């Protein structure tokens with residue numbers, strides 16, 4: 653599928669979220685250690701929640717409302733946007749249930765496996781739905797300028813955390829896509845990524861309980 657708008661960052665963020673949901677599922681399936689401790693003490697869990705929320709709330713605030721105005725009267729497209737918002741609304745309570753299970757010394761351990769399955773299903777289903785149906789509608793109804801504004805607001809909400817976010821988002825992106833994304837960054841960001849951020853992220857081992865905070 654080719655789009656007029658550049659969807660590279662959107663699908664790269666989605667891939668990063670899917671990758672982390674899989675890692676979370678693997679951690680909850682481990683038997684040798686308590687997954688509550690592993691998740692609760694891993695900086696990767698906090699990063700996953702933060703970046704997932706930034707992505708979804710920026711879409712909710714900056715993308716769907718712009719599209720609703722552009723698509724006024726188009727019933728099918730508006731129903732799709734309502735579905736995107738409804739799917740987002742399912743994910744926050746799931747993250748809260750995770751944190752409740754992590755904090756529950758009695759039965760939390762048993763609940764984590766089911767929660768990880770739900771996360772993979774609900775988040776994976778949502779991202780697939782967005783990619784298969786919503787990206788095409790975004791492409792038709794959002795202007796280049798609105799798309800740039802959405803991207804800028806997404807970056808603004810990441811803020812000073814960019815030094816961890818960029819290597820996180822590119823962690824599984826592959827050489828070609830990494831080069832494409834870095835190629836569009838300002839020189840000082842590209843240099844910081846190459847000289848400091850990547851190595852700091854790799855060294856911080858975000859899914860180990862001792863990972864640096």
Ligand SMILES: [Fe+2]
Nearest residue numbers: 662707711782
């Ligand atoms: Fe998205």
